[in-house]
Amino acid sequence: MNLWLTMIAIGMATFAIRFSFIFLFGKIEIPDTVRRALRFVPPAVLTAIIAPELLMPGEAFDLSLGNERLIAGLLAALVAWKTKNIILTILVGMLALYLLQALWR
Amino acid sequence: MTGMRSRREEFLSGIKAELPILIGGFPFGMIYGVLALGAGLPPGAALSMSFIIFAGSAQFISTQLFAAAAPGPVIFVTAVVVNLRHALYSASMAPYLQCLRPGWKWLLAYLLTDEAYAVAIIHYQRTQETIDCEAPDYRHWFTLGAGLALWATWLISTAVGIFLGAQVPASWSLDFTLALTFIALVIPALSDRPNWAAALSAGAVAVASYTLPLKLGLILASLVGIGVGLWVDSRT
Numbered sequence: 001m002n003l004w005l006t007m008i009a010i011g012m013a014t015f016a017i018r019f020s021f022i023f024l025f026g027k028i029e030i031p032d033t034v035r036r037a038l039r040f041v042p043p044a045v046l047t048a049i050i051a052p053e054l055l056m057p058g059e060a061f062d063l064s065l066g067n068e069r070l071i072a073g074l075l076a077a078l079v080a081w082k083t084k085n086i087i088l089t090i091l092v093g094m095l096a097l098y099l100l101q102a103l104w105r
Numbered sequence: 106m107t108g109m110r111s112r113r114e115e116f117l118s119g120i121k122a123e124l125p126i127l128i129g130g131f132p133f134g135m136i137y138g139v140l141a142l143g144a145g146l147p148p149g150a151a152l153s154m155s156f157i158i159f160a161g162s163a164q165f166i167s168t169q170l171f172a173a174a175a176p177g178p179v180i181f182v183t184a185v186v187v188n189l190r191h192a193l194y195s196a197s198m199a200p201y202l203q204c205l206r207p208g209w210k211w212l213l214a215y216l217l218t219d220e221a222y223a224v225a226i227i228h229y230q231r232t233q234e235t236i237d238c239e240a241p242d243y244r245h246w247f248t249l250g251a252g253l254a255l256w257a258t259w260l261i262s263t264a265v266g267i268f269l270g271a272q273v274p275a276s277w278s279l280d281f282t283l284a285l286t287f288i289a290l291v292i293p294a295l296s297d298r299p300n301w302a303a304a305l306s307a308g309a310v311a312v313a314s315y316t317l318p319l320k321l322g323l324i325l326a327s328l329v330g331i332g333v334g335l336w337v338d339s340r341t
Contacts, residue, residue, distance in 0.1 A: 002177050003146070003150055005177060006167075006177040006180050006181055007153065007154055007157055007158065007167075008157060009177075009181050010157075010163065010167065010180070010181055010184040010185065011157035011158045011159075013181070013184075013185045013188070014158055014159070014160055014163065014184070014188045014191070015214060015215055017185070017188055017189060017191045017195065018191045018192075018195050018214040018215065018217040019195065019210070019211065019214035019215075020192055020195050020196075021192065021195040021196035021198075021199040022195050022198060022199045022202050022210050022213070022214050022217075023210065023214075024199070025199035025200060025202075025203050026203050033335065034196075035200075036335060036338065037331050037332075037334070038196060038197050038199075038200065039230075039300075039334075040299065040300065040303040040331040040334030040335065041193050041194070041196065041197035041226075041327070041331060042197065042223075042227065042230070042290075042291065042294060043291055043294060043295060043301075043303045043304040043307070043334070044303045044306075044307035044326070044329075044330025044331050044334065045193060045307070045323075045330075046223060046287045046290060046291040046304075047291060047303075047304040047305070047307045047308040047330065048310070048311035048322075048323050048326035048330065049219065049284070049287055049311070049323065050287050050288055050291070050308065051307075051308035051311045051312050051326075052311055052312055052315045052322075053281075053283075053284040054284065055312050056315055059315075061312065069281060069284075072281070073284060073285070073288060076285050076288050076289070077288050080289045080292035080293060081292050081293070084293040085289075086122075086125060086290070087125065089285060089286075089288060089289035090125050090128075090282055090285045090286060090289065093281070093282075093285040093288070094278075094281065094282065094285065097278055097281055098278075101278075
């Protein structure tokens with residue numbers, strides 16, 4: 001019972017968080033600075049998710065050539081920059097990762 | 106914008122845009138299913154959690170706390186803090202959803218995960234920045250397609266994990282496809298100096314604050330990135 005109650009409470013709170021600004025927008029005055037800030041949410045959040053995945057794959061900071069995820073990720077970033085092709089970026093990234101894992105291990 | 110796309114076209118391209126993320130999402134869901142059972146959750150509760158909470162990281166941490174017999178309020182607060190980052194997504198999506206009927210807002214808010222947000226926001230930014238309620242478009246169908254694709258995958262993969270176990274070896278490194286997809290989405294969006302500044306500073310802070318619990322490092326990094334972006338923007 002306690003399990004279900006907790007689960008439903010978390011579900012409702014999670015929905016409330018996701019719904020918050022979508023609901024409020026247009027109902028309250030949004031300061032101009034906040035409006036300008038919104039365009040930086042995607043690059044900031046997405047990079048904040050990516051960076052630890054590449055730079056600390058074993059939970060520890062690793063800037064060496066032995067860090068396969070870093071090398072593969074940088075290669076993928078280059079492909080993304082040149083081609084803007086999502087599938088190609090993923091393919092090159094995964095291939096590079098497998099190759100490096102085969103080489104290094 | 107060149108020619109408005111139909112509901113169907115938007116919906117299908119939303120699903121298509123989400124597909125690469127599903128490759129990494131499926132094993133993640135299976136692992137959750139296995140962990141939830143291991144934590145002592147009944148199969149029905151484990152599966153319901155994917156439907157009721159629908160947030161991977163919060164579900165992982167909640168099941169761990171259930172296993173440790175933590176009190177309900179502690180589990181609740183922990184999960185809510187882990188999910189606070191979704192407020193940023195809500196704010197970021199809000200301008201694009203402002204013209205929609207309440208039902209649409211409820212539905213798209215329920216489906217607003219990291220994975221759906223990433224492809225949806227990039228789609229909005231690439232197609233047309235400005236929103237005009239007098240000239241509506243069907244881009245919310247793209248968001249719905251992406252959100253539903255992830256939702257269905259999450260529920261199915263959770264069920265597979267619960268009833269069949271995790272079938273994908275960790276050595277396949279499929280989790281890396283999520284980072285790669287985000288790279289493919291974010292790099293072309295770095296169109297000017299303020300965007301680069303936002304991304305680089307957020308990345309640096311995320312690495313430096315990675316040891317903070319409950320994804321607080323991610324929120325801190327995002328806020329710093331947004332602030333730096335604004336600051337560079339105001340100087341140029």
